[in-house]
Amino acid sequence: xxxxxxxxxxxxxxxxxxxxxxxxxxxxxxxxxxxxxxxxxxxxxxxxxxxxxxxxxxxxxxxxxxxxxxxxxxxxxxxxxxxxxxxxxxxxxxxxxxxxxxxxxxxxxxxxxxxxxxxxxxxxxxxxxxxxxxxxxxxxxxxxxxxxxxxxxxxxxxxxxxxxxxxxxxxxxxxxxxxxxxxxxxxxxxxxxxxxxxxxxxxxxxxxxxxxxxxxxxxxxxxxxxxxxxxxxxxxxxxxxxxxxxxxxxxxxxxxxxxxxxxxxxxxxxxxxxxxxxxxxxxxxxxxxxxxxxxxxxxxxxxxxxxxxxxxxxxxxxxxxxxxxxxxxxxxx
Amino acid sequence: xxxxxxxxxxxxxxxxxxxxxxxxxxxxxxxxxxxxxxxxxxxxxxxxxxxxxxxxxxxxxxxxxxxxxxxxxxxxxxxxxxxxxxxxxxxxxxxxxxxxxxxxxxxxxxxxxxxxxxxxxxxxxxxxxxxxxxxxxxxxxxxxxxxxxxxxxxxxxxxxxxxxxxxxxxxxxxxxxxxxxxxxxxxxxxxxxxxxxxxxxxxxxxxxxxxxxxxxxxxxxxxxxxxxxxxxxxxxxxxxxxxxxxxxxxxxxxxxxxxxxxxxxxxxxxxxxxxxxxxxxxxxxxxxxxxxxxxxxxxxxxxxxxxxxxxxxxxxxxxxxxxxxxxxxxxxxxxxxxxxxxxxxxxx
Ligand SMILES: Cc1ncc(C[n+]2csc(CCOP(=O)(O)OP(=O)(O)O)c2C)c(N)n1
Ligand SMILES: [Mg+2]
Numbered sequence: 001x002x003x004x005x006x007x008x009x010x011x012x013x014x015x016x017x018x019x020x021x022x023x024x025x026x027x028x029x030x031x032x033x034x035x036x037x038x039x040x041x042x043x044x045x046x047x048x049x050x051x052x053x054x055x056x057x058x059x060x061x062x063x064x065x066x067x068x069x070x071x072x073x074x075x076x077x078x079x080x081x082x083x084x085x086x087x088x089x090x091x092x093x094x095x096x097x098x099x100x101x102x103x104x105x106x107x108x109x110x111x112x113x114x115x116x117x118x119x120x121x122x123x124x125x126x127x128x129x130x131x132x133x134x135x136x137x138x139x140x141x142x143x144x145x146x147x148x149x150x151x152x153x154x155x156x157x158x159x160x161x162x163x164x165x166x167x168x169x170x171x172x173x174x175x176x177x178x179x180x181x182x183x184x185x186x187x188x189x190x191x192x193x194x195x196x197x198x199x200x201x202x203x204x205x206x207x208x209x210x211x212x213x214x215x216x217x218x219x220x221x222x223x224x225x226x227x228x229x230x231x232x233x234x235x236x237x238x239x240x241x242x243x244x245x246x247x248x249x250x251x252x253x254x255x256x257x258x259x260x261x262x263x264x265x266x267x268x269x270x271x272x273x274x275x276x277x278x279x280x281x282x283x284x285x286x287x288x289x290x291x292x293x294x295x296x297x298x299x300x301x302x303x304x305x306x307x308x309x310x311x312x313x314x315x316x317x318x319x320x321x322x323x324x325x326x327x328x329x330x331x332x333x
Numbered sequence: 334x335x336x337x338x339x340x341x342x343x344x345x346x347x348x349x350x351x352x353x354x355x356x357x358x359x360x361x362x363x364x365x366x367x368x369x370x371x372x373x374x375x376x377x378x379x380x381x382x383x384x385x386x387x388x389x390x391x392x393x394x395x396x397x398x399x400x401x402x403x404x405x406x407x408x409x410x411x412x413x414x415x416x417x418x419x420x421x422x423x424x425x426x427x428x429x430x431x432x433x434x435x436x437x438x439x440x441x442x443x444x445x446x447x448x449x450x451x452x453x454x455x456x457x458x459x460x461x462x463x464x465x466x467x468x469x470x471x472x473x474x475x476x477x478x479x480x481x482x483x484x485x486x487x488x489x490x491x492x493x494x495x496x497x498x499x500x501x502x503x504x505x506x507x508x509x510x511x512x513x514x515x516x517x518x519x520x521x522x523x524x525x526x527x528x529x530x531x532x533x534x535x536x537x538x539x540x541x542x543x544x545x546x547x548x549x550x551x552x553x554x555x556x557x558x559x560x561x562x563x564x565x566x567x568x569x570x571x572x573x574x575x576x577x578x579x580x581x582x583x584x585x586x587x588x589x590x591x592x593x594x595x596x597x598x599x600x601x602x603x604x605x606x607x608x609x610x611x612x613x614x615x616x617x618x619x620x621x622x623x624x625x626x627x628x629x630x631x632x633x634x635x636x637x638x639x640x641x642x643x644x645x646x647x648x649x650x651x652x653x654x655x656x657x658x659x660x661x662x663x664x665x666x667x668x669x670x671x672x673x674x675x676x677x678x679x680x681x
Binding site for chain 1 (some may be wrong): 458459
């Protein structure tokens with residue numbers, strides 16, 4: 001596994017979208033059992049153009065356009081995974097996961113356990129989250145906290161193209177169900193990505209994107225990049241450490257604790273609603289494991305428990321961004 | 334080769350044995366449940382044996398099935414061993430699921446039995462998925478999903494049926510119409526006369542057969558299996574049947590009259606089939622009695638096996654969540670079990 005030391009490896013510049021697509025291409029070429037299924041992912045290339053041309057290379061048997069019935073095809077993916085396939089499902093917008101949740105929560109997540117470990121569930125579910133494109137309440141949700149909360153499911157949410165590649169590879173190769181959450185506003189964000197076809201990032205490993213000694217910002221998805229910009233802005237004043245959480249479940253407690261032992265201050269920035277979610281879990285881990293290192297109240301940056309409004313001015317109001325991360329830092333440093 | 338060939342005399346006797354085994358297994362399970370020995374709840378298959386055995390006999394050994402909350406009959410019909418089945422009902426480690434599943438989740442994936450299911454309507458999408466694997470890998474096998482009449486109202490059943498029909502997947506949907514979903518009669522749950530009419534919406538064959546007649550079920554499934562293998566997609570089969578016991582053991586059955594139950598009991602699928610074999614001179618009364626007592630012994634042995642089997646150790650509750658090692662599970666288990674899992678040591 002080649003997870004550490006990005007510096008030493010050959011890399012190429014890619015967007016998040018390209019990193020995901022090329023990873024799918026590599027994994028499909030590597031393993032015949034891997035196939036994709038979802039709405040409009042073949043001929044149309046996906047509504048946000050992630051799967052793109054994959055159907056041309058692999059055919060419509062391996063890049064399958066499904067009917068618009070998430071409960072049926074999520075269940076079919078589950079049954080396929082239990083019988084020796086390695087499906088990668090796309091749920092067009094994460095808001096549509098509700099339609100498929102029965103199969104997710106009662107079948108996919110529970111079968112292995114209920115059967116005493118006698119089945120594997122090598123399924124990956126990709127879906128797109130987040131506000132910022134005026135898609136309103138039913139196409140802008142950030143639901144990863146529910147999935148991370150549910151026992152038996154793993155959840156990852158990359159903030160960089162390299163993380164997208166490494167995590168998607170691990171997800172597809174994993175024998176457990178893994179949800180891969182793509183923030184729709186960072187598809188065009190580019191960065192260096194290792195070219196190694198076996199570049200994987202272990203599920204459950206956060207990554208320190210920028211070292212700092214005054215305050216720790218644990219961010220996800222779009223807020224990783226925004227927090228890095230804030231760190232640059234504050235350079236000279238405040239030394240900000242930025243961590244891309246990357247895996248929501250399992251969650252990398254060690255990296256959180258190590259950072260807090262150094263900085264004593266924590267901001268958690270994630271686009272999910274603030275109550276009962278990802279922020280709360282990170283905070284709980286911090287308090288349980290690094291209580292005596294904390295020097296200031298922990299700050300949460302997220303969606304203030306509203307849905308995503310349509311009007312761009314309203315959407316801007318509720319969407320967390322760099323400015324909010326900056327305010328949060330300034331409140332405690 | 335079908336699992337049991339009803340065209341042959343040996344096959345017919347084996348089918349009779351399986352139906353009797355189901356009857357005896359569930360009779361025993363019902364009694365042990367009533368005595369408080371079996372935890373949770375059990376849904377008995379008594380009265381519906383011809384459906385499970387008729388269907389699974391037509392399948393081949395490596396075909397898949399998905400089952401329902403009323404799954405014991407499907408398991409035995411598929412060839413599962415009553416010993417680990419009963420042990421699973423008892424929540425013992427020797428059970429098919431090491432005691433983690435119980436009556437509603439018995440599974441033996443290696444034997445093609447993809448699980449009983451506590452969620453009404455969840456089987457058909459899973460069967461469709463097994464058929465998708467078969468189709469993609471070009472294997473010569475099929476999947477069959479059992480579902481109840483009540484389950485036909487579920488969205489996910491239709492969503493899967495549409496997918497299976499559109500993709501011509503090798504799956505069979507077998508609706509066990511026992512005329513009730515819990516206490517609500519089928520007429521109050523559906524607007525169609527025959528539930529096989531569902532097939533029309535997906536442009537696949539739908540047929541209603543007498544589910545008290547093992548031969549009728551067997552023939553319908555044999556034909557559906559051929560269709561599936563030939564790449565012609567799913568078939569809906571509705572088997573009209575009846576459960577002789579309540580929805581679950583302990584059900585007061587306020588929703589039906591005794592004479593209705595008696596009318597159906599008069600059409601007992603096991604007695605009917607046995608009589609047919611006797612009339613044809615394939616089976617004597619003595620042989621039938623001998624078969625019944627063999628089956629009783631089998632189930633007695635299964636019961637003893639289950640009763641004397643080991644309880645799972647408490648810390649096994651933390652096994653099997655994931656294939657991978659997950660630190661949360663280890664850490665939280667450690668905290669719950671401050672004794673470190675040592676049954677004699679430390680505080681909890
Ligand atoms: C999704 C869901 N809803 C409700 C139930 C509760 N329930 C268990 S069995 C049952 C009746 C099912 O009827 P049917 O499908 O006809 O099967 P039968 O019990 O008659 O074999 C109900 C409502 C459930 N287990 N799952
Ligand atoms: Mg019913």
